[in-house]
Structure formats: structure tokens, C-alpha cells
Amino acid sequence: PGVRIGVNVPLFPNLERVPNSPAYYAPQLSANYFFYEDRYWVYEDDRWSFERHFQASAHLAGVLRERYGVKKGDRVAIAMRNFPEWSVAFWAAQAAGAIVVPLNAWWTGAELVYGLSDSGTTVLFCDAERLDRLVPGLGELPGLRMIVARDDRASLPGGADRIEDLLADANADSALPVVAIDPEDDATIFYTSGTTGHPKGVLGTHRNICGNLLSLRFANVRAALRGAVPGAKAPASGGQSVYLLSVPFFHATGCHSILVANLAAGNKLVIMRKWEAGRALELIEREKVNTFGGVPAMVWQVLTHPDFATRDLSSVRSIGYGGAPAAPELVRKIEEMFPGRTPSNGYGMTETSSVTTMNMGVDYLRHPDSVGVPVAVCDVKVVDEAGRTLANGEVGELWIKGPNVVKEYWHKAEASAATFTDGWCHTGDLARIDEEGFVYLVDRAKDLLIRGGENISSVEVEGALFEHPAVTDAAVIGIPDKVLGEEVGAIVHLALGATVTEAELKAHVASRLASFKVPVRVWFFDEPLPRNPAGKILKRDLRKQLLG
Numbered sequence: 370p371g372v373r374i375g376v377n378v379p380l381f382p383n384l385e386r387v388p389n390s391p392a393y394y395a396p397q398l399s400a401n402y403f404f405y406e407d408r409y410w411v412y413e414d415d416r417w418s419f420e421r422h423f424q425a426s427a428h429l430a431g432v433l434r435e436r437y438g439v440k441k442g443d444r445v446a447i448a449m450r451n452f453p454e455w456s457v458a459f460w461a462a463q464a465a466g467a468i469v470v471p472l473n474a475w476w477t478g479a480e481l482v483y484g485l486s487d488s489g490t491t492v493l494f495c496d497a498e499r500l501d502r503l504v505p506g507l508g509e510l511p512g513l514r515m516i517v518a519r520d521d522r523a524s525l526p527g528g529a530d531r532i533e534d535l536l537a538d539a540n541a542d543s544a545l546p547v548v549a550i551d552p553e554d555d556a557t558i559f560y561t562s563g564t565t566g567h568p569k570g571v572l573g574t575h576r577n578i579c580g581n582l583l584s585l586r587f588a589n590v591r592a593a594l595r596g597a598v599p600g601a602k603a604p605a606s607g608g609q610s611v612y613l614l615s616v617p618f619f620h621a622t623g624c625h626s627i628l629v630a631n632l633a634a635g636n637k638l639v640i641m642r643k644w645e646a647g648r649a650l651e652l653i654e655r656e657k658v659n660t661f662g663g664v665p666a667m668v669w670q671v672l673t674h675p676d677f678a679t680r681d682l683s684s685v686r687s688i689g690y691g692g693a694p695a696a697p698e699l700v701r702k703i704e705e706m707f708p709g710r711t712p713s714n715g716y717g718m719t720e721t722s723s724v725t726t727m728n729m730g731v732d733y734l735r736h737p738d739s740v741g742v743p744v745a746v747c748d749v750k751v752v753d754e755a756g757r758t759l760a761n762g763e764v765g766e767l768w769i770k771g772p773n774v775v776k777e778y779w780h781k782a783e784a785s786a787a788t789f790t791d792g793w794c795h796t797g798d799l800a801r802i803d804e805e806g807f808v809y810l811v812d813r814a815k816d817l818l819i820r821g822g823e824n825i826s827s828v829e830v831e832g833a834l835f836e837h838p839a840v841t842d843a844a845v846i847g848i849p850d851k852v853l854g855e856e857v858g859a860i861v862h863l864a865l866g867a868t869v870t871e872a873e874l875k876a877h878v879a880s881r882l883a884s885f886k887v888p889v890r891v892w893f894f895d896e897p898l899p900r901n902p903a904g905k906i907l908k909r910d911l912r913k914q915l916l917g
Contacts, residue, residue, distance in 0.1 A: 408609060408637045409421075409422055409632075409637060409638065410422065410453045410456070410637075410638055410640065411637065411638070411639045411640065411656060412453055412640040412642075413642065415453065417453050419635075421539075422453070422456065422457065422460075424539040424540060424541065424543045425457045425536050425539045425543075426456075426460040426461045426464065426545075427461075427464070427543040427544055427545045428461075428535075428536065428538060428539035428540075428543040429457055429458065429461035429532075429535060429536065429539070430460075430461040430462075430464035430465045430545050430546055431543070431544070431546055432461075432535055433445065433465040433467065433492065434465050434546045435546075437491075437492050437514065437515050438514070439462075439465050439466075439467050439491065439492060440466070441465075441466030441467070441548060441554075442466070442467070442468060442554075442555065443466075443467050443468070443491050443492075444467065444468045444469075444470050444488045444489050444490045444491060444558065445458075445462040445465070445467040445468070445469055445470065445490065445491070445492045445494070446469075446470035446471075446472055446484070446485055446488065446490040446492070446494070447459060447462075447469065447470070447471050447472065447493075447494045447495070447618075448473075448474060448476075448481055448484075448493065448494070448495045448496075448499040448503075448619075449474060449494065449495050449496035449519060450474055450496055450498075450617075450642065451617060451618050451623075451640050451641075451642075452496065452519055452640075453640070454494070454536075455618050456618070456628055456632075457532075457536070458494040458517075458532075459471075459618070459624070459628065462492075463550075463556065464545045464546065464548065465546060465548065466548040466550060466554075468555045468556060468557065468558055468572075469556065469557050469558075470484065470485075470488045470490055470557070470558045470570075471557070471559055471618060471619035471620075471624060472484045472485070472499075472560065472619060473560060473568075473617075473619050474499060474617060474619060475902065476502075477502065478503055478504075478506050479506065480568075481499065481502060481503055481506070482503065482506035482510060483567060484560055484568070484570075485503075485510050485513060486510060487567075487570060487780070488558050488570055488779065489512055490510075490512070490513060491512060491513065491514045491515070492513075492514060492515045492516075492517065493513060493515070493516045493517070494517050494518075494519075494532065495516060495517075495518050495519070495529075496519045496520065497518060497519065497520040497521075497522065500516065500518045500520060500525065500526060500527065500529060501526070503516075503527070504526045504527050507527050515529075515530065516528070516529035516530070517529065517530045517531075517532050517535065518531060518532060519532050519533070521533070550575060551575070552575055552576040552579075553574050553575075554574060554575055555572055555573075555574060555776070556573055556574050556575045556577070556578055557572075557573040557577075557578070557624070558570040558571065558572055558573070558779050559571045559573065559619070559620070559621050559624075559719045561719055569778045569779070569781055569784055570778060570779030570780070571621075571719045571720055571775050571778060571779070572775055572776045572777050572778065572779045573621075573722055573776070574775070574776060576772055577625075577772070577773055577774075577775055578625055578722065580722065580746060580771075580772045580773045581625045581626060581629070581630075581722045581723045581724055581773055582625070582629055582630055582633055583746075584724050584744035584745070584746060584747075584773065585626060585630050585724060585727075587744055587745050588715075588724070588727035588729060588744055591727075591729075592711070592713070592727075592729035592731075592732065593730075595730060595731055595732060596730070596731045609635065609636060609637055610634065610636045610637070610659045610660065611636065611637045611639060611656055611657055611658045611684070612627065612631050612636050612637070612639065612658070612659070612660045612661075613639045613641070613649060613652055613653060613658045613660070613661040614627060614638055614639065614640050614641065615641060615644050615649065615661065615662065615663035615667055616663050616664070616902075617902050619902060620719070620902045620903055621717070621718075621719045621722060621723045622691065622717070622723050622903070625722055625723040625724075626723045626724060637656070639652050639656045639658060644663070644667060646670035646671050646674040647674055647676050649661065649667075649671055650671060650674060650676050650677065650682070651676075651680070653680065653682055653684065654680045654681045654682065657684040658684055658685060659684055659685060659686045659687065660685070660686065660687045660688070660689060661685065661688060662688050662690040662691075662713075663690055663904070664690055664691070664900065664904030665690050665696070665699055665904075666842045666897060666898070666900070666904075667690070668688060668690050668699060669699065669835075669841040669842065670841060670897070672702055672703070672706050673841050673864040673865065673867075674865070675865060675866070677706070682707070685707060685710055686710060686711065687710060687711040687712070687713060688703055688707060688710055688711075688712055688713070689712075689713040689714070689715070690713075690714060691714055691715040691717070691740075691904070696831065696832040696836065697737035697738045697832060698832070698835045698836045699835065700712055700733060700734065700737040701737070704734075711729065711730050712729070712730075712733050712734075713727065713728065713729040713730070713733060714727075714728045714729075714733060714740055714741065715727045715728065715740065715741065716740035716741065716808065716810065717773075718769075718794070718796060719775075719903070720774065720775050720788065720794050720796075721747075721769050721771075721773050721774055721775070721794055722773040722774075723773075724744060724773070725743060725744065725747050725749070725769050725771075725773065726740045726741040726742055726743050726744070726747075726749070726808050727741045727742070727744060728740055728741025728742070728807070729741070732807075736807050738809060738832070739803075739807040739808060739809050740809070740810055741807060741808065742805070742806045742807055742808070743769075743771075743806070743808070744771075744773075746772055746773065747769060747770070747771035747773060748769070748771060749767060749768065749769050749770075749802065749808060750767075750768050750793075750802075751763060751764070751765040751766065751767055751768075751800055751801060751802055752765050752766055752768055753765050753766075754766075756790070761801075761802055761803060761804050762802075762803065762804075763801060764799055764800070764801045765799065765800070765801075766795060766796065766797065766798065766799060766800075767796045767798045767799070767800035767810075768793045768794065768795055768796065769793065769794045769796060770792045770793045774789070774792060774793075774794045775794075777789065797813060798810055798811075798812070798813055799811040799813070799817060811826050812828050816908060818845070818847045818855050818857060819854055819855055820850075820853050820854060820855050820856060820857065820885055821853040821854065821885070823885055825857060825885070825886050827844075827845035827846075829882065829886065830845045830857060830859065830878065830882065830886055830888065831844065831845050831859075833878045833881045833882050833886075834859060834861060834874065834877075834878065836877070837869065837874060837877045838867070839864055839867035839869040840861050840862070840863060840869075840874075841862055841863065841864045842861065842862035842894075842897055842898045842906075843859060843860065843861045843862070843898075844859070844860045844898055844906045844908055844911060845857060845859050845888070846858045846860070846911060846912050846915075846916075847912075848889065848890060848916065849916070856889045856890075857886060857887065857888045857889060858888055858889065858891075858892070858915070858916075859874070859878075859888035859890070859891045859892070860891075860892045860893075860894055860911055860915070861874065861891060861892070861893060861894065862893075862894045862895075862896070862897050862898055863893065871890075871893075874888070874891050875887055875891065898911070899911070
């Protein structure tokens with residue numbers, strides 16, 4: 370038990386063997402995983418084997434084609450929590466040749482209706498909560514032919530089918546439909562966070578997905594070749610890796626970098642119904658989790674939770690995070706509380722199919738304030754407002770080019786033209802690149818504060834706040850000022866049981882940064898700061914709440 374046999378069988382054996390499609394790269398239950406057949410998904414007390422997952426996906430793909438009439442290029446949406454059925458629906462729709470539309474499960478009914486209408490979805494997979502939100506707006510969706518719900522009610526609204534009933538017939542004879550899938554075929558439409566106006570659908574291809582999978586492998590190999598972190602825990606020989614999922618699948622990171630990557634690697638996925646640091650610690654101990662993470666705030670919450678010292682966390686080998694700027698202090702905190710564990714941080718966008726840069730292992734210890742170097746297939750550059758490339762060390766907008774950059778925004782030619790130029794994606798992030806090629810995020814262009822003509826990086830001030838032991842989350846916003854234009858304001862969330870005054874925090878920042886960067890006002894939040902599904906703090910909402 371635990372010995373891997375070097376056999377790789379594609380997930381979709383009936384499809385054409387086309388490189389750069391999930392059908393080609395993602396492994397099916399094969400000789401690699403016979404020893405792990407009871408350990409793929411763990412959701413509460415429900416455990417799924419690789420075999421059960423494959424049979425369910427294959428059977429449901431046939432249902433989509435034969436019962437619901439889904440053709441190649443049709444849109445199939447998913448709006449549900451991180452249930453095992455989310456993964457089944459995703460792979461079934463991909464195998465049927467559909468374009469999968471992951472919808473934000475936090476959206477209201479009206480927002481869900483917008484996503485379904487904008488994408489032209491014909492079949493929707495959802496759970497009971499999302500179904501109830503949608504029912505009042507179903508009349509606005511004439512193109513939606515069928516709803517399939519994870520719902521245990523005797524009678525479902527909207528004429529929905531129950532996914533449990535459809536999967537009841539899945540068995541060892543379930544076979545995938547034969548569908549030719551090419552690398553440049555459309556595969557997904559992820560919607561941007563939409564903090565202003567309607568969200569935009571980001572149209573990605575099969576090459577985008579699989580390029581991300583290979584980029585992740587490349588980053589891991591590069592980190593290993595660069596050298597181990599002193600005192601690092603070695604991976605167990607021949608053992609299955611266990612990953613604790615803390616981010617939603619409806620985000621590109623959750624789907625491309627976690628769902629796809631962990632299936633391809635034959636890992637066990639431990640799923641939380643809802644993020645809670647104490648529950649995460651419990652699951653790490655119970656399931657012998659090797660890797661956990663999320664956005665930096667989640668890692669802070671685990672490290673500062675009162676149960677941290679009472680749990681057996683010896684199985685943890687690595688801690689990864691991304692989706693939001695991480696203070697260098699977090700690296701030092703991980704090394705202090707998880708000595709020898711390999712930290713990692715990454716950067717990417719929905720428009721770049723998740724990963725663009727990675728910072729891992731010894732590189733992260735050397736450059737804790739960087740998001741790392743580009744993966745092998747990506748080019749990055751920093752440009753000025755006219756699009757001219759800047760020299761190393763100069764600050765400008767970060768642009769990215771490579772096979773991971775998506776095609777376009779769905780049916781939004783003007784927005785596409787403004788974001789994509791000759792294959793380059795304009796990130797909207799201010800950054801600099803050093804002489805070794807490490808990328809440093811300075812700020813979002815729209816979040817840069819200008820006080821009396823002086824530029825202030827909110828990331829820099831937030832990093833200083835994070836260095837205070839009482840602070841577990843922080844956001845910096847501009848406070849309008851008639852004379853200076855803007856003053857610095859800070860919103861902080863403290864560790865459980867910690868106390869600190871506004872004056873003490875101001876003095877703490879003043880001891881690290883120039884006086885004009887010190888917040889003139891500090892707000893204390895009892896709850897974690899609000900974030901979008903990508904992990905970015907909703908500063909616009911905070912400004913409205915605090916400043917009107």
C-alpha cells in the first residue's frame with residue numbers, strides 16, 4: 370500500500386488524445402490510484418473514491434448529451450458550494466464538450482440571473498440555496514432548458530431534476546461520450562469579481578487550463594532544484610498527498626490550481642463547508658493534511674487561533690497562499706510556528722488562468738516581499754502609461770503574455786480591447802521587477818494613495834501593520850482631505866484576545882515608515898474584513914461604510 374505504479378491513463382479515454390486539453394492530461398482512476406481508491410474527496414463524513422468520481426462524471430456527461438441535448442460549445446453553469454458534485458458537474462460538462470460557467474455562490478438571485486443570461490447558459494447545476502435564490506428570476510431566462518440541483522426536498526421548484534437521482538444509475542459500465550476536443554476550444558467562462566458595474570465573463574480555453582497545470586509542476590520542480598528550506602520536512606515516500614481546500618471552485622485558483630491539479634496528482638482533497646480556522650486545525654489533525662493555505666488572512670487566522678498549540682500539525686509540509694498581497698511578516702511567522710515548512714506565494718488573475726508567478730522555498734525566504742518569478746511560459750514586463758517598457762526597478766503597470774492568457778471577455782469587445790494588446794494582458798497592478806526577475810507588487814493602480822503629491826503604497830502600510838503581533842488583517846484606504854487630497858486611513862482586525870490602541874498602532878507604523886505614511890485614523894473591526902472570492906479586500910465597500 371502506498372506504492373505508486375508508473376502508469377498514466379488519461380481521464381477521458383474515449384476522447385481524442387489531444388495535448389493541452391484536460392481530457393489528455395488529467396489522470397483517470399488507474400494503476401496509480403488503486404491503492405487510494407477510498408481517498409479522493411472528503412466532505413464532512415462523505416468520502417468519495419476516484420472510481421466513484423469517474424463513474425459519476427462519465428454517466429453525467431452522457432446525460433448531458435443524450436437527455437439534455439448539450440452540444441459542443443453550449444454553456445453549462447455551476448452555482449453551488451464546494452460539494453463533491455461541483456467536481457462531478459465540471460468534469461461531466463467538459464467531457465460533453467460544453468463551456469463550463471462557474472458562478473459565484475455568494476451572488477444574489479439577481480446576480481445569478483445576470484450571469485446565466487449573459488453567458489447564454491442552457492443547463493445549470495446548483496444546490497438548494499442557489500435554487501431558491503433563482504426561482505423568482507427564472508422567467509428572465511428563456512434559454513435555460515434545465516436545472517439540476519443537489520437538493521433533498523421531495524419536490525424541487527423550477528422543475529429541477531435532482532442530481533442524486535441522475536447519479537443513482539452510475540456504475541462500472543458508465544462510459545464517456547466520444548467528443549473531439551482541441552487545445553484552442555473554449556472551456557470556461559469565469560466572471561470577474563465585479564466590484565464596479567456588471568462582472569465580465571472571462572473566456573478561457575483548454576490550453577489555458579492545462580498550461581496552468583504544467584506551470585504548477587514546473588514551479589514545484591524549480592523550487593526543489595533551487596534547494597530545500599533548512600530543516601524542511603521531506604515528503605513521505607510513495608504516500609498520497611492531502612490538500613485542505615479553503616477557497617471556492619468558482620474562482621480560477623480553486624478550479625484550475627486546486628481541483629484540476631490535485632486530481633492530476635492523485636491527491637486527497639479535504640473540503641470544508643465553510644472556512645473557520647478552528648475547524649481547519651481539526652481537519653488538519655484528523656486527515657493528516659500535508660498542504661493548506663488560501664489567502665494570507667486565512668493563514669494568519671490559523672497561526673493565531675487559540676487551538677493552534679493543542680492540535681497535532683506534524684503532517685503539514687507546505688503552506689501556500691495567493692490572491693492578495695502577503696506581508697513579509699507572514700513568512701517569518703510561518704517559519705517561527707511551522708519551522709522547516711516550505712512557504713509559497715503566487716500571483717495571477719482570472720485573465721491569466723491562475724498562476725503567472727510563483728515564489729517558493731528558499732527563494733521566498735530570500736525575497737519575502739515578492740510574488741516570485743514568472744513560470745517558464747510567461748513573459749512579464751512593467752510599462753508606463755504610454756505602454757513603454759520600463760527598466761528594472763522602475764514602477765509601472767504589470768503586463769503578462771503567454772499561453773495562459775485567456776482569449777477575451779465574453780461578448781465585450783471594448784473591454785477586451787482595453788485589457789488585451791497583442792497577446793499582453795494589462796493587469797491594472799503596479800509593480801516593479803528586480804535584476805533577478807522577481808516581481809514585486811506595489812499596489813493596485815486605483816488603490817494608490819496620493820497625499821500632498823506624495824505617492825503612498827497601501828501594501829507598504831498594510832505590511833507595517835501586519836508586523837504588529839495583535840493584527841491579523843489590515844486594509845488601507847484614502848480619507849479625502851481638502852488640503853492634501855488624501856490622508857491615510859487603516860482598518861484592522863485583531864487576533865482573538867489581543868488588544869492594542871489606535872495610538873499604539875500609529876506609533877508602530879511611525880517607527881517603520883515615513884511620517885506622511887502613518888494612518889491618521891484607525892478603525893477596529895470585530896469580524897474579518899470583507900473579501901471577494903479572489904481573496905481581495907473589498908475596499909470600495911469599506912470606504913462606503915466608513916466614509917459614506
